[in-house]
Every structure is written in C-alpha cells, then in structure tokens.
Amino acid sequence: MSVSQSPSGNYDAIIVGGGPVGAHVAKELVAKNKRVLMLEAGRAGGLTYQGYRSYVDTYYTRVIKDTNSPYPYNPSAPSPNDTDIVKIVKGTPDLIGYQVEMGPEAFGSTYLRQLGGTSLHWLGTTPRFCPNDFKLKTKYGRGVDWPLTYDELEPYYGQAEWSMGVSANKGDQEMHGIKFPRGYDYPMERIPMSYSDQVIGKAVKGKTVNFSGKDYPVQVSSLAQARNSIPRKGYTPVGAVGNPDVGQRCEGNGACIPICPVQAKYSALKTIAALLESPYFTLLAQAVVTKVTLGANGRVNGVEYVRYETEGLGPNATFTATATIYVLAGHAVENAKLLLASNVANKYNKEVGRNLMDHPFSYTWALAPQSMGSFRGPIQTSGIETLRDGDFRKDFAAFRTDVGNAGWDIVNYPPNGDVTEALGKNVFGKKLRSQLANTLPRQVRIGYDVEQLPEWKNCVEIDPTYKDALGCYRPIIKYDVSDYSWQAMVEAMKVSKVVFDALGIPTKDQHFHGRIAGVADSKHYTSPDGKRHPLNFIGAGHHIGTHRMGFTKSDSVVNSDQQSWDHDNLYVVGCGSMPTTGTANPTLTAVALALRSTKAMLGQLR
Amino acid sequence: MTGFSEAELHGTAMAKTYFALIPSIVGEALFGRLLAIWHDSWIRGKGDEPLLEQLVTDQILDDPDLGPIARNVASLWYLGMWFQLPAEWRNVHGAWANDVTFVVSPQSYTEGLVWKAIHTHPPAAKQPGYGSWALPPVTTEDAS
Amino acid sequence: MKTTSSRTSSLTPPLPPPINTPDSLKEHLQTALMIEHSTIPPYLCALYSIPNGENVTASTLIRSVVMEEMLHMVLVANLLNAINCPPKVKDPKFIPTYPAYLPHSDKKFVVQLLPFGTDAIETFLKIEMPAPLGAPPQSGDFRTIAQFYAAIRQGFEYLCAQPGGEKKLFVGSASKQIDGSSWYYGGGGAPFAVDSLKTALEAIAEITEQGEGYDHTLYDGDNRFGQVDELAHFFRFNEIRAGRRYQATDTPNGYPTGAALVVDWSARFPMAPNPKVSEYADRPEIHQLMMEFNRTYTKLLGSLDTAFNGTPSELLKAVPLMYDLKYRAQTLMAIPSGRGDGTTVGPSFEYAP
Ligand SMILES: Cc1cc2nc3c(=O)[nH]c(=O)nc-3n(C[C@H](O)[C@H](O)[C@H](O)COP(=O)(O)OP(=O)(O)OC[C@H]3O[C@@H](n4cnc5c(N)ncnc54)[C@H](O)[C@@H]3O)c2cc1C
Numbered sequence A: 001m002s003v004s005q006s007p008s009g010n011y012d013a014i015i016v017g018g019g020p021v022g023a024h025v026a027k028e029l030v031a032k033n034k035r036v037l038m039l040e041a042g043r044a045g046g047l048t049y050q051g052y053r054s055y056v057d058t059y060y061t062r063v064i065k066d067t068n069s070p071y072p073y074n075p076s077a078p079s080p081n082d083t084d085i086v087k088i089v090k091g092t093p094d095l096i097g098y099q100v101e102m103g104p105e106a107f108g109s110t111y112l113r114q115l116g117g118t119s120l121h122w123l124g125t126t127p128r129f130c131p132n133d134f135k136l137k138t139k140y141g142r143g144v145d146w147p148l149t150y151d152e153l154e155p156y157y158g159q160a161e162w163s164m165g166v167s168a169n170k171g172d173q174e175m176h177g178i179k180f181p182r183g184y185d186y187p188m189e190r191i192p193m194s195y196s197d198q199v200i201g202k203a204v205k206g207k208t209v210n211f212s213g214k215d216y217p218v219q220v221s222s223l224a225q226a227r228n229s230i231p232r233k234g235y236t237p238v239g240a241v242g243n244p245d246v247g248q249r250c251e252g253n254g255a256c257i258p259i260c261p262v263q264a265k266y267s268a269l270k271t272i273a274a275l276l277e278s279p280y281f282t283l284l285a286q287a288v289v290t291k292v293t294l295g296a297n298g299r300v301n302g303v304e305y306v307r308y309e310t311e312g313l314g315p316n317a318t319f320t321a322t323a324t325i326y327v328l329a330g331h332a333v334e335n336a337k338l339l340l341a342s343n344v345a346n347k348y349n350k351e352v353g354r355n356l357m358d359h360p361f362s363y364t365w366a367l368a369p370q371s372m373g374s375f376r377g378p379i380q381t382s383g384i385e386t387l388r389d390g391d392f393r394k395d396f397a398a399f400r401t402d403v404g405n406a407g408w409d410i411v412n413y414p415p416n417g418d419v420t421e422a423l424g425k426n427v428f429g430k431k432l433r434s435q436l437a438n439t440l441p442r443q444v445r446i447g448y449d450v451e452q453l454p455e456w457k458n459c460v461e462i463d464p465t466y467k468d469a470l471g472c473y474r475p476i477i478k479y480d481v482s483d484y485s486w487q488a489m490v491e492a493m494k495v496s497k498v499v500f501d502a503l504g505i506p507t508k509d510q511h512f513h514g515r516i517a518g519v520a521d522s523k524h525y526t527s528p529d530g531k532r533h534p535l536n537f538i539g540a541g542h543h544i545g546t547h548r549m550g551f552t553k554s555d556s557v558v559n560s561d562q563q564s565w566d567h568d569n570l571y572v573v574g575c576g577s578m579p580t581t582g583t584a585n586p587t588l589t590a591v592a593l594a595l596r597s598t599k600a601m602l603g604q605l606r
Numbered sequence B: 001m002t003g004f005s006e007a008e009l010h011g012t013a014m015a016k017t018y019f020a021l022i023p024s025i026v027g028e029a030l031f032g033r034l035l036a037i038w039h040d041s042w043i044r045g046k047g048d049e050p051l052l053e054q055l056v057t058d059q060i061l062d063d064p065d066l067g068p069i070a071r072n073v074a075s076l077w078y079l080g081m082w083f084q085l086p087a088e089w090r091n092v093h094g095a096w097a098n099d100v101t102f103v104v105s106p107q108s109y110t111e112g113l114v115w116k117a118i119h120t121h122p123p124a125a126k127q128p129g130y131g132s133w134a135l136p137p138v139t140t141e142d143a144s
Numbered sequence C: 001m002k003t004t005s006s007r008t009s010s011l012t013p014p015l016p017p018p019i020n021t022p023d024s025l026k027e028h029l030q031t032a033l034m035i036e037h038s039t040i041p042p043y044l045c046a047l048y049s050i051p052n053g054e055n056v057t058a059s060t061l062i063r064s065v066v067m068e069e070m071l072h073m074v075l076v077a078n079l080l081n082a083i084n085c086p087p088k089v090k091d092p093k094f095i096p097t098y099p100a101y102l103p104h105s106d107k108k109f110v111v112q113l114l115p116f117g118t119d120a121i122e123t124f125l126k127i128e129m130p131a132p133l134g135a136p137p138q139s140g141d142f143r144t145i146a147q148f149y150a151a152i153r154q155g156f157e158y159l160c161a162q163p164g165g166e167k168k169l170f171v172g173s174a175s176k177q178i179d180g181s182s183w184y185y186g187g188g189g190a191p192f193a194v195d196s197l198k199t200a201l202e203a204i205a206e207i208t209e210q211g212e213g214y215d216h217t218l219y220d221g222d223n224r225f226g227q228v229d230e231l232a233h234f235f236r237f238n239e240i241r242a243g244r245r246y247q248a249t250d251t252p253n254g255y256p257t258g259a260a261l262v263v264d265w266s267a268r269f270p271m272a273p274n275p276k277v278s279e280y281a282d283r284p285e286i287h288q289l290m291m292e293f294n295r296t297y298t299k300l301l302g303s304l305d306t307a308f309n310g311t312p313s314e315l316l317k318a319v320p321l322m323y324d325l326k327y328r329a330q331t332l333m334a335i336p337s338g339r340g341d342g343t344t345v346g347p348s349f350e351y352a353p
C-alpha cells in the first residue's frame, strides 16, 4: 500500500509501467492477493488532486498546447513531443527531442512517461475491433491473422469496458459482426452526440459511397468513449483522484487531449489510486527500468532500474528488483527498446522492434454555410463506422472516420491564428468580433484513422550514439506508409465529399489534403488510375506492433498470452503485441488482451 | 478596439494586469501615446462607427510604432497572449527583455474574449456542463 | 369476541400538532422549498466572489454546502410530490428580495447578498444554527430551520397515525420522484424517492442533519446513508470563521482546535451588497449584463420547476445553466460599480422571465 522509496522483499510480479495496460495487469493480480511491484519511470504527480490541477494550470499558460504541454518536461524519463516532430528531408534524420526519426515518413505520434502514461492525454475513444480484424490474412489475403479470435477476447472486452468506465449504447456498436452477450450493456449511457454530429447525421442519411464496386452507407453513429456519463444499474462513475465528486460527468471541457481538467475521462491514475489502497500493491515512481536480466536457465531473474531524485539532475542510483514473473507494460516503443537493450526475446527471430504501425490520420476540412456549433463538447463524439470492414480491404485499407467537434483543430490550431490573421488585416472591434463569430463555429473537420499493414522495415531500433540524460537509449524510428494505406486516404476523400456536399458546402469551401497554405504535402501519391494526389497525414498516437503476438516462436515475439516465446516468466503487454492495426483506437483492446493474459500469469503464480 | 463593452472588459478582471503589463514591455511613453490617440479617436468618433474605424486605422493601426502594439493589446484581450513584436518594430525600438511570446497567466487564458465571441468556452476551463454540446448553438442573432 | 382496548381510556387525547391537515403540510413544505432556495443566492455570492485559485479551502467548504442545499431542494420536492402537491419554483414570489428574512422565520436576522467576508459568514452561521437541546418544533415564526422541520416531521407523523393515514397521504406519482444518480450528480449525496412515512422521515433527517448536525454532534451522520460523514454546515462555516479546522476531540459547543485554515478575507471581489438591476438603469452595458444574469437564473428556476413536475431528466439541463450563472456572476463581480467606494457590481438574483 505505498508509494515506496526502496522496495524490499520478493514480489510475485513486477510490472514495468503505470499506464492503462500495466494498471489493469496489476489490478487483476492484486485482486488475487499477489504481491505486485510497479516500477514507473515518470513522476506520480497526478495522484493528488492539487498535483493534477497544477497540470491544468500549466496547460493554460502554454503557448503551444500540444499533447504533452500540461505535463512537466522530464529529462530523466523523456517523452516524444509533437513539436519535436518535423518533416523528414531525405537523408537527414530528425534528431530533435527524444525520438530519433530516420524516415522516410515522419512518425508523428507521441506518448507520455508520467504515472498514468499516455492515458493522461489520450482522447478516450474506445471502440472494439471487428471480428475480421483478427483474420485479415484469411479473409482478405492481407497482413497476418491474430492467434486469437474476437469471440475469445469478447468477455475481456466487457470487463475492460466496466473497469475503464465506457459510455456507449450497445445498439450503436453492433456492426461488422461485433456482438455482445445477452444481457450485457456498457456501464454508462452513450455520450450525447454533438449538435454538429446531429446535423451531419441528418444530412447524409441514405447516402452511400462506392468502394471496389460495392456501395457502403455513409452513416454517423455515436462512439464508445471512456468518459463519464449517466450510469446504468450497478455502476458508479469514478470521479477525480482525490476529489471524487468532481468529474462525475463529462462536463464538455473540450480538452480531452491533452488533459481532462475534471478527470471525467478515464486515465490509469484512477485504477492506480484504487490499487494503492491494497497492501499487496507497491508503487515506485521515478524508477526507469533499463534492463531485463537473465539467469543461467534462460528465465528472467531481475530488472535493473535507475532511480532519480530530481529530473535531469539526480542523484541517481541503480537497483535490481526481483519477482516470480515480469511484465513489461511500458508502451510499444519503450517495451521494444527495453527488450533490445537487454538483448532478450530474440532467440528464434529478429522480430523485436519490427512491424511498427500507427493509424496514419489524414483529414479534410470545410466551412459550412451555417453554424455547426463547433468548439463545444468532447473533441469527438461520433464517427462514420461503416467503412471499418468490407471486401475493399483486399484492395486498400479500411478506416474509421472521426467527425470532429473542435473546428479545424489540427488543421491550423484555431482560434489563435484566426485572431492574429484578422488583426494583421486591420480587422478589429465589432468587426473582429463578428468575423470570428461568423466563421469559427462553421468549421467542420473530418479525419480518418487509416489501417496500416505490418512491415518488417518499419521499426524501433537502438544505437549507442543516441542516449538520453540518464544514459538510456533513445528510440530510433524508421517509418513508411505503403500504397495500401495511401490508396485508402484517397478513397476516404469520397466520404468527405459526400458529407460536404450533403451539408451544401460550396466547392471553394471544401478542403482536401494539402490545399491550404502552410500545410506541407507529405507525399504525392499516384493511384492505380494514374492520378496524382497530394496527401498529408499526422500520427494518431496508436503505436502498434514492435513485439507482436503470433502462432509460432518463429513468427513473433510473444504468444497469444503475451508471454515471451523465449522466457516463460516474461510477459510483454500492450498495443505492441497486436499483429495488425484494424481501425479501432487500440487501448481498449490492449486492456482486454492484458486482462486475458493475467489468467496465464495467475496460472504461473499458483 | 475589441468589440466588447467596457463593462465586459472589466468583467474579465484582467484590465489591471494588462495595464501594468503593456508599459512594462513597450515603455510608458509609447503606451501613453497609444492611449491618448485612442482616447482622442474615441471621443471624435463617438456614435459614428465608420468614422471611429477610420480614425483608429489611420492614427493607430497604420502607424508603424503604434500599430503592432495595438494589435498586441487586442490579442491580449482576445487570447490572453502577448506575441513578440515584429522584427521591424524591434529594429527601431530596441529589444525589450520581456517582449517574448507568452501566455500572461492561467486567468488570462481562461478570460480570453475569443471564446465569448464564438459562443463557447476555453478548452479545459469554464466547462459548460454535461450534454450542453448536443443543444443547438447560440448564434450572434439570439445572443443580442 | 374483541374487547375494547385501552384506547377508550379516559385520558384526554394529546393536542394535534400545529401541522395537522394535508393542506397545511403541503403549505409548509412549499415554504421549506422556499427556505432552502433562499439560502442559495447568498451562498453563491460569497462563493463566486472568491477569485479562482484563492481561499481554496474556504471556497471548497462553501461549495460543498451549496451542493447540499441543492440536494435539499430536490428532497423537499420529492416530499411534496410524494403527497401529490406540485412544487412551485418558477414564480416571482418564490425569490426573496434581498435583504430578506428567511421565509416564515422569527425575523431575528436578515439575509443579504454579500461578498465573501466575516459579515457573510456570520449570517451563514445564523442560518445554519443548530436548534438548542430540547427546543420545540415551530411551524411558523421559527427560530431555527431545524425547529421548522421538526414541525413538518410531527405533521407527517400525526397524519400517518390517523387510520389509513399513510396510505391516504402518500398518493403522489412515483414517476415524479427524483432518485439515484441518473439526473443528479456532483456531490452533496444522492437523492432518494419518498413514498412512505419512513422515507419521508429519512429525507427530513438528511436535510436537518447536513445543516445542523446529527444528534447534537459535529457531523451529519451521512455514514448511515452509505456516505462519508462530513461536518454539518454550521460547523463548516465555523471553521472558516475561526480559521481553524475541527479535530476529532472537538465538541459542538467548543471552538475548532485543529489545523489552521488560512483565510485571506481580502482575496475577494468587493461586490456592493444586495445589488439591484434598477440601480444601473443609466449604465446600459452593466444593466444588460445584469439582465442576462437574471434571465439565466430565471431559466434555471424554470428547469428546476419542470424537473420537479414530472420531467426529472430536465435536471441535466439545469447543470449547464448553473455553470453559465457562475461565469456571468464572476463577470459582474469584476466590474467596478462606479460608486466610488471601490465596490463592484454583482448578481442581483431577480425574476426575469
Ligand atoms: C494524442 C493521443 C490520443 C490518443 N487517443 C486514443 C484514443 O482515443 N483511444 C485509444 O484507444 N487510444 C488512444 N491513444 C493511445 C493510448 O494513449 C495508448 O494506446 C495507451 O496509453 C497505451 O497504454 P500503455 O499502458 O501500454 O502505455 P502508456 O499509457 O504509454 O504507459 C506506459 C507507462 O510506462 C512507463 N514507462 C515507460 N518506459 C518505462 C521504463 N523504462 N521504466 C519504467 N516505466 C516506464 C511510462 O512512464 C508510462 O507511465 C492516444 C494516444 C495519443 C498520443
């Protein structure tokens, strides 16, 4: 039960990383009275209400309000930041910041090393994967299959949804073969769809797009979201850590990324704060795990970690901690880095760090003729989910369509630019006020989480040339996007076209990739019909792959229990274990997989 | 300058802060001149919106010394942010140590008028409450 | 054969209590609703006059009291609906004109709209004053709110003791009851449905104990309702007044002797007392902002009225209005009143449909 200084004694399990995945492994093990030590690289600042509020104040005063802006910079456990990511010029790696990027495409996703992990700044969208996502190879001849099926994972989805607190109505989610057991429903009612969702939903009713010769409906539906809403029977919403009356409902703060000020959005802090009540749980923050060590029998016999007092300054000291089983839950990139640095889990193949994927996020935007009520509510409340599966996946990637609520957010970061631009043109006073009032609420943005296939050349590597202040490896990223995904970005524009036309938006106010000044085109892609398309995408923050699960010890790093093929007391958990990306935001699935894996762990701890 | 009434400006509780801040960045002399000319335009253009606009444009916004400061005053009110003055301005008036781009304070961010102008609230502050986003937006016409 | 029981004994029956008909009970419950509401604008003025980030503990304490007052309003509405009497909220007469006495009180002190300060807290202490030990129930001209509720409790008990009384009394429609956490959230506890004497007495107990304390202790006894025990309102205000927290060994009659509670009485917007829209007739900008506040406030009362009269889900709409009210109040409180005494404008809480 403590935030310990120097843990002693033997543990049943050591968990590396206090994000949502590590927290859920801990929760299950502690529930069965197993002694768990959690080692967390970042600070535990969010465990007090005041500490968390200080993040909010920091966010207020940051000039650039990017994903990590609320959280103090930590040179002892650095994280990649949006502002460090630049377009890669051929032959010149991006060395700025923590992550080293070799290209050819910039890997535009970030994560956060701080207790709670990336769930502090995630958006909280929590759809399930479609059954066909688990058998892409069999069904469409693409990528690989998973060593487990939707049906096998289904019970753990339900458990994850109740543990994280997901708001949704079952009926909205039943599509593409996603099924729920009789009598099941989400713990809370769906988050109300925003006004603009409703307007768009009405406008596109009955409309379709044609993909690979088949019509698919363009239909707006409510997203499953891990933020508090009206509870169903048997569920009590979990409010803010240290102040449970706050955050009982999503209050529409509209800042889910990078910080929910009232903690209505799920973060791993909630799970960890509850765990701290248990005598079986020990948390050690500011402890950066640097190495997994092996005994003569090839089993893991300890983890080495560096403990720092003050960020970037020290004093630092190195320790070893031991347990029966070891669970790496430090995020896809950090897990891979740790395995590589420890030279483990590579007896049968060189898969560690390989097959790095994301959902390249492309977007389109437009100015509606009337107010859409933009800039209100959670950043997203609805999506167009109808193109997440279909026969076209033989030809190009599927995608999940985000219907945004925050105007042209990622396009040009309103409203700062709009204000300064107007002032630059001598627009001021009442004119300025009404110009802003008459344009910003009309902004619409539609984005696409595009599926990506596993490719060996896309990877996380390490190199002694690149180390951080603590002497740990900085991750080196090599990343590219294949035609399978580029083509989907081209096809996705058809969906935007349908929506924009249905809203009666004149062509001049519809914007597709790369047509706005100041936004660089990432790529000129030539589709099979010979047309050239300027395309542009950003990262979705969905790091997938790097320690994938598979059927045999030759094709993967871990088995379907996320247990290392090489070392039977080592588990590597999280989105890194997923063999393919599907189109769903991955965290719910990662948590469900982790819950499932705890059955194997408990079997070993008996 | 902002399109908001004096009462609304006072309502942000930021007036004192800004009045102390601006001269500390650009000096009393320039700030005093800006205020004097603004006051003069305001008196002369009272009740005549196009005239006032003309006066402010000619005497302030198009003035190489005062224009950039005036734009920054407006961005303080609208965004709670001070933007570093343009290079041309700094070449003439020297570089003031605290003339950097920054958000004045947590309050200045939450009190930014841009959010009022577009009938919403600053992200992460002044939360509107559960479900409010599902209702039709307030538009300028009904806001009166 | 049944024998006549001791009921026929020659003892004179006890006098019926002051509240002894359903109509009188309804009337007094409606008064209770007005009393609960009448405390909220003064509490809100004190709360909103504290700038964000200042006097954090004091404002958290006041906020928690306000949340519970809102819960009390919901519970009183449940009591009214339980006996089939529509609660009336959206009504010009529902709102006191401050400064005002508590409705039907003995008029020993006035309640005002004041900014955070010792004057305000002194008044709040008077509002939440625990009844002296053995103080009688008072159905009118009451000394303490607790005594007024004691009279209501007697009324319920008396009416239910009549043959078939409970059944005849609780005839309200269950669908009008606001319960659980579906519509109501954010602290102060969860409301529960009233449909019997037992639940009615529980509701009354919850209201009075959160105010003055449970059974002459410092605490509200909420652990009996599955919640954490908290200090009753009177003692929360006393902590602010004394600049000190209570600790376990303290008693209701003594002063708090726990940790210091730092209060900066000057960290507030100095709103002029009891503002009125009419005072700003010649200041159109301010006048308009005050009117907008009052329209929002009246809309809020409208939402509550709808929620209490058959559409509980309307409570969800009340929350955004409450936030809006807060932002508007804080804007007003930052505007100089122009009186030349350093005071600022403030919200007037007047009826404005
Ligand atoms: C902007 C953004 C938005 C997102 N939105 C969504 C969304 O809507 N839906 C969704 O499903 N997913 C979303 N994601 C992805 C989601 O945040 C991650 O999938 C999720 O947080 C992964 O959980 P995790 O526990 O595996 O890793 P993390 O949450 O990253 O936690 C890992 C933890 O391990 C610690 N750690 C790392 N290295 C070490 C070490 N060497 N020693 C000790 N501790 C270590 C870290 O400090 C951290 O606390 C988003 C991501 C981003 C960036």
Ligand code: SF4
Residues within 6 Å of the ligand: A227, A249, A250, A251, A252, A253, A254, A255, A256, A257, A259, A260, A261, A262, A263, A264, A265, A377, A378, A379
């Ligand atoms: S909309 Fe606001 S309250 Fe809701 S989850 Fe996002 S940040 Fe939190």
